[in-house]
Amino acid sequence: MTIGTPTRTGTDNGTGTGVGTRTPRPGARIRAARRTACAAALLLAVSAVPTSAVAATAEPSHVEGQLPSGATYLMDVPANWNGTVLLYSHGYTQAGTPNPAQNGPDTATKALLLAEGYALIGSSYASTGWAVTDAVPDQLATLSVFDDRFGAARRTLAWGRSYGGLVTTAIAERHADRIDGSLSLCGLVHGGVANWNNTLDPVFALKTLLAPDSDVPLTGLADQAAATSAADALVTVVDSAQSTAEGRARIALAAALHNIPVWNQPTQTRPAADDWEAQQVNQYDAVKGLLKVAAFNRRQEAEVRAGGNMSWNTGVDYAKLLGQSSVSKKVRELYKKAGLSLKADLATLDRAPRISADPDAVAWMSGTSSFTGELTKPQFSVHTIGDALVPVQTESALRRAVTAAGSGSLLRQANVDNAGHCTFSPAEQLAALHTLEERVTTGRWRGTDAESLNSLAAEADSTTPARYVPYRPTPYLRPYDLAHPADGR
The missing domain is CATH 3.40.50.1820 (Alpha/Beta hydrolase fold, catalytic domain)
Structure with a gap:
């Protein structure tokens, strides 16, 4: 068997940079x-x-x-x-x-x-x-x-x-x-536990900073109808927040806690390295996608399998997480532009009631869907x-x-x-x-x-x-x- 096939010629298929006719490279x-x-x-x-x-x-x-x-x-x-x-x-x-x-x-x-x-x-x-x-x-x-x-x-x-x-x-x-x-x-x-913990963080930040009085449940969703209702409610909050500089900064903070990239769909324009507003608009679309796809409906299904909530944010230092995020600089710049205190919002996250996991659900998710690294x-x-x-x-x-x-x-x-x-x-x-x-x-x-x-x-x-x-x-x-x-x- 030959690894690879003979070189062919072609044109861009419209999905990205065309490869076209190629000449042999030095190696x-x-x-x-x-x-x-x-x-x-x-x-x-x-x-x-x-x-x-x-x-x-x-x-x-x-x-x-x-x-x-x-x-x-x-x-x-x-x-x-x-x-x-x-x-x-x-x-x-x-x-x-x-x-x-x-x-x-x-x-x-x-x-x-x-x-x-x-x-x-x-x-x-x-x-x-x-x-x-x-x-x-x-x-x-x-x-x-x-x-x-x-x-x-x-x-x-x-x-x-x-x-x-x-x-x-x-x-x-x-x-x-x-x-x-x-x-x-x-x-x-x-792995599964890491996935659900990291999916919890951005929705926790959105609810805490944009809808602190909301009764939208983030875990313990009764059924798919409840999950859809919770997702729709938080999407509405995010849509409203996007209309203000303060809201955009907070959406960017939530996006940073999930490491959402600033160019995340092929249909988007790739923003310049210092175009913070364009970067945030791209993240805003992805945040809504996360809410609609994974954060509620898929979570509810996974919680049923696990027998309870398999994620937590007790003991999490959100200021530390933001400092490690790949897009933390954009968050600081947008907070500065909005005249909003990032330190105060991080303190609000620290004071907010945290979410604990069900140990049995964590054990199920860990045993079925987490990895030892032993290859x-x-x-x-x-x-x-x-x-x-x-x-x-x-x-x-x-x-x-x-x-x-x-x-x-x-x-x-x-x-x-x-x-x-x-x-x-x-x-x-x-x-x-x-x-x-x-x-x-x-x-x-x-x-x-x-x-x-x-x-x-x-x-x-x-x-x-x-x-x-x-x-x-x-x-x-x-x-x-x-x-x-x-x-x-």
């Missing part, structure tokens, strides 16, 4: 030699494996079915199957919406992978919402069905996007014997830097856990210069997969820098953007992992 010959060596290693590996383990099919196979759990599965195996199966874990599916099986992130990426000879498999999960306790066993069961039908793969790579990145990381930590490596794209790699197989984790829903700082939380667990040599991370959640091009996703597969094949990480990844992306698909950049996220503001015992306090 192209070196990377070509690496791919040749990798292919040779794969050929030797194939010759050492019984032929039944790499079942070639006369025709492409498309298989759909149902697992005993009720989840459905989907498999696509090309006639020229290269012996690698990609186990794809999809993102969060809202209750009451269609929940089909998925075996890839998008049609274009799947087509490229099938053309390269990969087998693609994945399930729907037996339930929607915060479904990790269904998702992990359903994904492993799908892999077993594949093995029974097509023969054991020579190599299995688990990958997933968004919530599927959490599912993939859970598989990587707890079922490493079933896979050879893992790839998380825009994943919730900070035994290589993991590659990639994020867009302009992600408001799952901020890029989650990658810092993953690195923190893996480093504490002594698994740092097995983890590599990279970042894409684009706004939005999971807004990767097909080229960028293939480059990440090829990089992971080379690490599995050779036992060494090579080419995880931005230049190498962009070259791999261009070779895989020159018609879509390649936007990897050198980038180091700031620390995650509310980390929680099982490698740090103090996080449980």
Whole structure:
């Protein structure tokens, strides 16, 4: 198998900076030699494996079915199957919406992978919402069905996007014997407890500073109707506050506590570094999106699974968190412009009644959805830097856990210069997969820098953007992992 496909020519597809026709970069010959060596290693590996383990099919196979759990599965195996199966874990599916099986992130990426000879498999999960306790066993069961039908793969790579990145990381930590490596794209790699703590902080600030007399519940939501009502009420408050300089400054403070980037949708204009007002307008849209999507409706569903509230802000120093935020300077500038005292507002947050967690709910979320950082197989984790829903700082939380667990040599991370959640091009996703597969094949990480990844992306698909950049996220503001015992306090 060849890592990457021959370079093609193309034009901008309208999703970002066009790649177009490319000429070889200075390191192209070196990377070509690496791919040749990798292919040779794969050929030797194939010759050492019984032929039944790499079942070639006369025709492409498309298989759909149902697992005993009720989840459905989907498999696509090309006639020229290269012996690698990609186990794809999809993102969060809202209750009451269609929940089909998925075996890839998008049609274009799947087509490229099938053309390269990969087998693609994945399930729907037996339930929607915060479904990790269904998702992990359903994904492993799908892999077993594949093995029974097509023969054991020579190599299995688990990958997933968004919530599927959490599912993939859970598989990587707890079922490493079933896979050879893992790839998380825009994943919730900070884990469940950290996610819900960090989601609580901005809504706590909004309610405390903009609607202190409101009875809007932030946790303990009775049902989805109550969650929708609470979200709508706080969105109305935020909309009203946006009309004043004081309100805009306070919305910016809330956004900073979630590390919401100032460019977070591809449709937005990327603001200048000192255009505080334009930056705040972009964050305002993202704050409303957070309220409508995660802070209430998804929280309510997760609380039902956990058996109570799994997040808290008791003991949190919001002045300290703001100081660590990636967008703290903008907050100070907007407060100054509004003639408002940031110190006074932070003191108001300190005095406000705090929210305690249900210990049993924390234990459930921790046991099912938090990570030890103990990797035994290589993991590659990639994020867009302009992600408001799952901020890029989650990658810092993953690195923190893996480093504490002594698994740092097995983890590599990279970042894409684009706004939005999971807004990767097909080229960028293939480059990440090829990089992971080379690490599995050779036992060494090579080419995880931005230049190498962009070259791999261009070779895989020159018609879509390649936007990897050198980038180091700031620390995650509310980390929680099982490698740090103090996080449980």
